[in-house]
Amino acid sequence: MSDESRAGATFPLVCPHCEKPTLATVTSAASGGGHQEPPYLLELARCGHCQDPFMMVEEDFGEGWDGDPVILWPQKRRPLSFKVPEALRREHEEALQCFSSKAYTATAVMVRRTLEGVCLDQGISNSGRRPPLFKMLEQMKNDGKIDGRLFEWAQELRVLGNQAAHFTGTEVSRQDAEDGLALAEALLDYLYVLSAQFDAFKARRAKDNQEGDKGSSQ
Known part of the structure; x- marks a missing residue:
């Protein structure tokens, strides 16, 4: 077309x-x-x-x-980088659409889905029954994929998502939904944008240093 x-x-x-x-x-x-x-x-x-x-x-x-x-x-929010996998960008976009529609409980549920998708995309699962999200996030921390602060963020998002997914009589506030979106976006940026950029930076620096060593030895 x-x-x-x-x-x-x-x-x-x-x-x-x-x-x-x-x-x-x-x-x-x-x-x-x-x-x-x-x-x-x-x-x-x-x-x-x-x-x-x-x-x-x-x-x-x-x-x-x-x-x-x-x-x-x-x-209000910038679009996610194309370096974030398409499936995760779509989950996050649906969370944003829920927020725009003032469906704050649904926003929190979609943020939790995004978290689960991140864990699976990072290979955090086993061949049998899928482990609970808490265990998957803990494994990501143990594997060095996220640090202690990001693990704490992710756990708070998991708890918020669990509260939203069950009928408790407590509504998710606009502020909690907005904060959840921001933290989920920061986690996606860290894993798929900043980490990749830092790895590329280290590789480029190592290559430059090797070439410098060769030049000085001649």
């Missing part, structure tokens, strides 16, 4: 301006990417309720545009 043919397409979503469910209409689009990141389609759309414009993005992971646009602007 060409960029021009996207004009007029509609998507059901929650407007980032009026925060009401609406049918947004695409007014223009432009595609890009395909080198260091998946092909993407930027779409300028307009809310069918308040008529305010906003920017969305769709991604192509080999099966065409996914039909599930993510709002880029206006957005």
Whole structure:
């Protein structure tokens, strides 16, 4: 589908301006990417309720545009890096959508799902019955994948998610849901962005030092 043919397409979503469910209409689009990141389609759309414009993005992971646009602007939070696995980005995005819809209990449940997905993506499981999330997080700490502070963050998110997943009569507050999103995002950045960047930095430094040693010995 060409960029021009996207004009007029509609998507059901929650407007980032009026925060009401609406049918947004695409007014223009432009595609890009395909080198260091998946092909993407930027779409300028307009809310069918308040008529305010906003920017969305769709991604192509080999099966065409996914039909599930993510709002880029206006957005209080930056989008996750493409270095975070797609499945985890989708879980986190759904948590953000729950928050935007003021479904704070559902937000906490999705944050817990994201945590569980992180553990499984990091290979923290066994061949038999899946261990409890507490044990998986503990194993990540023991394996050196997260430090003590991140383990403490993750455990608090797990507890919040457990409280949200069971009928206790206690609602998850907006502040707890927002903090949960921020901590989950920090954990994803640490594991998939900052750790990879630090490993690349160390490898580059080691290579430079080796080349420097060779030069000084000549």
